Amino acid sequence: MSGVIGVILRLALLPLRAPFLLLLLLVSIYLGVEWVVNAPVQGMGNPEQDPVHGLYWTAECLQALLVVVVASLPDLLLRQLSILMAASRVITLIVSLFLVTVAGLYLMHLSALADVVILATAVLLARLDLTRIRVVRSPLFTAFSLSGYVMLGIWIGRELQQGGLLGPGPGS
Numbered sequence: 001m002s003g004v005i006g007v008i009l010r011l012a013l014l015p016l017r018a019p020f021l022l023l024l025l026l027v028s029i030y031l032g033v034e035w036v037v038n039a040p041v042q043g044m045g046n047p048e049q050d051p052v053h054g055l056y057w058t059a060e061c062l063q064a065l066l067v068v069v070v071a072s073l074p075d076l077l078l079r080q081l082s083i084l085m086a087a088s089r090v091i092t093l094i095v096s097l098f099l100v101t102v103a104g105l106y107l108m109h110l111s112a113l114a115d116v117v118i119l120a121t122a123v124l125l126a127r128l129d130l131t132r133i134r135v136v137r138s139p140l141f142t143a144f145s146l147s148g149y150v151m152l153g154i155w156i157g158r159e160l161q162q163g164g165l166l167g168p169g170p171g172s
Contacts, residue, residue, distance in 0.1 A: 018129035020122070021149070027122040028064075028150045031115060032157020035060050061151065067116050068150050071123035072143035119150070 015021045039056055070077060085092045106113040123146055130136045 014135065017133050018126065018135070020125040020129040024122040024126040024146070024149065025153045027118060028153025029157035029160070031060075031064065031119065032154035032159075033161045034115070034157075035154070036158050036161040061154065063116065064119060064150055064154065065147050067119050068123050068147045069143045071120045072127060072146050073139045076139050123150070 015025070035057065081095065085095055106116065126146065127136070127142065130142070136142050
C-alpha cells in the first residue's frame with residue numbers, strides 16, 4: 001500500500017521537480033482556450049453537433065498529438081526517416097515534396113505555425129527537464145505520457161472557456 005502512495009506522491013511532486021511540465025500544461029490550456037475562441041461557427045444550433053466544429057477540433061487535436069510525438073521522439077523518427085530516404089531516390093523525392101508541401105501550407109497560415117512552434121518548444125523543454133531529473137523511461141512511453149498530458153491541458157482550457165470561467169473571448 002505504501003508503494004502505491006509513494007508513486008502517487010512522486011507523480012504529484014513531478015511538476016515541482018520539473019517546472020517545464022507546468023509550462024507545458026499552461027501552453028496546452030492556452031491552446032484549448034484559443035481553439036474555443038477561434039472555432040468556426042456555422043449554424044445557429046448547438047456548436048457541439050456542428051460537423052465543421054467537430055472536424056476543426058479533430059484536426060487541431062491530431063495536429064497537437066503529431067507535434068508532441070515528433071518533439072518527443074526526434075532521434076527515433078529522424079533515424080527511421082533517414083533509413084527510409086536512403087533506400088531509394090524516389091522515396092527521397094516523395095518525402096522531400098511532402099515536407100515542402102506541408103511546410104508551405106503552414107507558412108500560408110502563420111497563426112497555425114505559431115501554435116505548432118510554441119507547443120513543440122514547450123514539449124522539448126519538458127522533455128529536457130524530465131531527462132535532467134532522470135524520470136524518462138522509454139521514448140514511446142514519454143511520447144504517450146506527454147500526449148495525454150497535453151490533451152488534458154487542452155481539455156481543461158476548453159472547459160474553462162466554455163464554462164465561462166475565463167470571460168468572453170476576444171471580439172465577443
